Amino acid sequence: MARRGQYAKGAAKRAEILAVALDVVAELGTRKASNREIAARVGLTQPGLMHYFSTREELFLEVLRARDERDHERFHSPQRGFQSFLDVIAHNASVPGLVRLYVEYSAEATLEGHPARAFFEERFVWVRALMTEAVRHDQAVELMGPDVDIPYVVDLVIAAADGLQVQWLLDPSIDMADRLARLWQGVRETSWPAVAT
Amino acid sequence: MARRGQYAKGAAKRAEILAVALDVVAELGTRKASNREIAARVGLTQPGLMHYFSTREELFLEVLRARDERDHERFHSPQRGFQSFLDVIAHNASVPGLVRLYVEYSAEATLEGHPARAFFEERFVWVRALMTEAVRHDQAVELMGPDVDIPYVVDLVIAAADGLQVQWLLDPSIDMADRLARLWQGVRETSWPAVAT
Incomplete structure (x- = not known):
């Protein structure tokens, strides 16, 4: 059950990152939608962000x-x-x-x-x-x-x-x-x- | 007159490179149209090619x-x-x-x-x-x-x-x-x- 809880939490965070990245890209474009900016808006470090999306290509x-x-x-x-x-x-x-x-x-x-x-x-x-x-x-x-x-x-x-x-x-x-x-x-x-x- | 001759020669070589690059890109696409391939087909070294087009962006x-x-x-x-x-x-x-x-x-x-x-x-x-x-x-x-x-x-x-x-x-x-x-x-x-x- 703990694992399932972890998984659900991970999926929720991933969805949150996507929603934020969507807004940042819409607003700033891909060039200026830096990992730093996206990470900051979801309360993560940059390595923390890369835990959810290993490349910018995957994220975009x-x-x-x-x-x-x-x-x-x-x-x-x-x-x-x-x-x-x-x-x-x-x-x-x-x-x-x-x-x-x-x-x-x-x-x-x-x-x-x-x-x-x-x-x-x-x-x-x-x-x-x-x-x-x-x-x-x-x-x-x-x-x-x-x-x-x-x-x-x-x-x-x-x-x-x-x-x-x-x-x-x-x-x-x-x-x-x-x-x-x-x-x-x-x-x-x-x-x-x-x-x- | 020597300078003008040089200039004409340079322009002719540039036109030749473009014609060759056009064929190479048409045939192989930009990814595979390497500087090496283009240079070889016009009888130049790679640094020789870059003398005419300083970047690939400019060439393309x-x-x-x-x-x-x-x-x-x-x-x-x-x-x-x-x-x-x-x-x-x-x-x-x-x-x-x-x-x-x-x-x-x-x-x-x-x-x-x-x-x-x-x-x-x-x-x-x-x-x-x-x-x-x-x-x-x-x-x-x-x-x-x-x-x-x-x-x-x-x-x-x-x-x-x-x-x-x-x-x-x-x-x-x-x-x-x-x-x-x-x-x-x-x-x-x-x-x-x-x-x-």
Whole structure:
């Protein structure tokens, strides 16, 4: 029982560190989110911090995972279709450190054998499933036509969202959510068979 | 005159190194495109190579610049409109090392003060101008409506192209050019005022 207590305590501390690291990265970006800063905010020494996350890569990857879970819990609702996704995008504009972390890690992770590659591959499967759900939602309420090419739409919208993040990091005046809302509207319009005139 | 001769010789060698580095990166990727490999292929020692490019960052940034120039010369033609752009994308599928270099550097470059940030900011201005030219081409031949929102279309197509590169690096079965051709077709279709029915 003592061991189980220890384990639960360790898991709770790990979750606390992740929550704090998430805020520090969102606020300061990965470069300035030092081990010293994160350790201080959770009342640990730097070696104490490294007991829970042995490398910064591991910590940041878990930050990305925790962020997805938090966003999903906060914003996802199947009844709201694509609007759930737009809410996440709009929220992203308030956490540039996390957007940059995602952009950088997803780029690096494309290397064969990179430790984060599996995470991003699985994440794409997950996001594709969510986006497919959003298309089906629109089809059910007849906002999108029955013959829309779902894999094409799904990949396109995810790609546009990813690419817009790079543009937005260089120029924060770009309204990512607005551009994606208009893309979605365009998909709706072209999803119906052409009317013979 | 001797100095000018020296200078011309230096510029020629630099151009030769860039052309070779471009091929080595395209073939092997940045990780495996070692200074040793590049130096050997241009008949230099490694310190000799560093005389022309003092850091790998500088060399790789110049590789990206040289690649844009080469692609532009080879594929760009105002009369062909968006097809020029699709040709570059189709060609990219044969040079994964360069695609990865672009994806990684564009992500890193979003950091305030990063040496490559100015390059990417200028590159976005340049690509936006090319994409605007492609929209105007389609308008001139009445494939696109007169009222299309050009800045929106331009940012969206560039974002989709950038985002698809990450997906393609993780899964090379994705046909980037096909997806972008369909996006462009969708833009054409939604660019005309709705017909009252």
